[in-house]
Structures are given as structure tokens and as C-alpha cells.
Amino acid sequence: MGSMQGKVAIVTGANTGIGRETALELARQGAQVFLACRSQAKTQPVVDEINRQIHDQDQGKAEFLPLDLGSFDSVRRCAELFLQKGLPLHVLVNNAGLAGNKGLTDSGFEMTFGVCHMGHFLLTNLLLDTLKQSAPARIVVVSSKMHKGPKRFNFAAVKSPTKSWNGVPEYGQAKLANVLFVKALAKRLEGTGVNVYALHPGVVASDVWRALPWPLDKLIKPFMLSTAEGAKTSLYCAMSDAAAGQSGLYYDECKVAEPSALALDEGLAEELWSKSEGWVEAASR
Secondary structure, three states: OOOOOOOEEEEEOOOOHHHHHHHHHHHHOOOEEEEEEOOHHHHHHHHHHHHHHOOOOOOOOEEEEEOOOOOHHHHHHHHHHHHOOOOOOOEEEEOOOOOOOOOEOOOOOEHHHHHHHHHHHHHHHHHHHHHHHOOOEEEEEEOOHHHHOOOOOOHHHHHOOOOOOOOHHHHHHHHHHHHHHHHHHHHHOOOOOEEEEEEEOOOEOOHHHOOOOOOHHHHHHHHOEOHHHHOHHHHHHHHOOOOOOOOOEEEEOOEEEOOOOHHHOHHHHHHHHHHHHHHHHHHHO
């Protein structure tokens, strides 16, 4: 693994699950880590825990950043708060996610798509200039093997409330959007020194499943990985020397893996990028 000493990282959804493990390990390895989350009350204990663990070591520190990915206004405020600090940014881990939640985000998207894709799409673009100036830098997007479920991309559905009873089809489409986003973003970042990674963390017993209806939540957790195991591929993409020369690929178990055929569709990736850009622009008018 490459050194994180003196590096700056942002991890979204870092108050729990694999986000927490990722932030903790980045700090242990020397990074200054910002935990971008909705609730300071739920995040501050993790920030304090990280700072306690590294207090006696010449290593990084942790800090809270307020972020609600379902609200474009909140995403813009989060990015602005970070940019005001005048710091470089070497690693952005788009980790936050949810499954089984229903309805629309504040910004008007199907709940899971709005949080997992649109919020991260805007946040990443707002921080791109700083990432380029800080190169070599990395953007890590936590997707899922469930991106292989959709047989087509339903653009009409992403602007409507969740329709399925369990939210799983919507989750699959949101995770497909993550992989397509990485493909399109890597193309735009060629030659900049900023590399982009999509990954499947494994099926992890984390709070991402908290909204799944009973009995699904109880049935699946005994077969899941721990959060520490689930963070390994995120950390591999964020830190490993082996991944330093790679960009735009999909990873599983700390190695390059084959995504779905739909996720490899360059035309679809460009269409999603164009529509996402348009949605952000329309919301800012």
C-alpha cells in the first residue's frame, strides 16, 4: 500500500459500516480525513474515536463535514465548506448509500438513485478542480455486484418515487449508475493524474440495509461480511500502489473484475452523464 502520510481524504457516509472502517484506516495510515455525513450527532463519536486512536501517533486527524446527498443545496454547502479550508484533496471515497428506502430525495429523484448517484455526481464535480490540482489523486466509488441485475436503464424511473415493494430493483439501477459514472468520469480525467475506481465491497452487514422490510433484513445479515472485511477493496483502490496506474475499472475482492455488459456500454455511460449534468443545471436555475 502507498503511504497516506500528508494526504487529505473525504469519505462520505463514514459514521458507520464500511465508510467508518475506511476513514479509520486512512487516518491510521497518516491521512487527514473528513467524514462527510448527515448527522453530526452520529458522526462526532466516530471522529472522536479516530482522533483518540491516532492521538499519540504522528498521523492524520479526523473532522466532520455536513452532507445530505439527497439535497443538492447540502452537497454544494459541503463542497464549499471543504474548499474554504484551502486544502488539497488526494482521495475522495463516494461510499454513502442506502437500500430499501422509498420516496423522493429533496432534489426530486428516486431515493436510492438520488443519494447513491446524483448526490455523488454533483459532489465529485464540485471537487474535481481541487483533485486535479492535488494529483496524483483518486476517486473511489462504492458500487455493488447488484449493478448486474438491471437489463436496461430506466431513465423515467429515476425521477419518480420508488415503485418496488422492497427497493431492490432501484438499488440495482443506482449501483449500475455508479459504474457507468466511473466509466464516463475516467474518460474525462485521462492525463490529469486523477484515477477513478468502481468496486463491489462484498455483501456487508452494514446500515445500508437498515430500511429493507422484515424479514429480508433478518434473513440476509448472518451470511454477510463484517464491515472491516467489506472495507478492504475500498482501501485497496484508495491506497494500493498496484492500482496507481489503473482507472475506470471495476474491482471485487481487491482485484479487477468484469462488470455487467450494460455497465460497459460507453453510449449509456455518456447518456447518463449528459442527463445527470442537465438535471444538476436545471436544479440550479
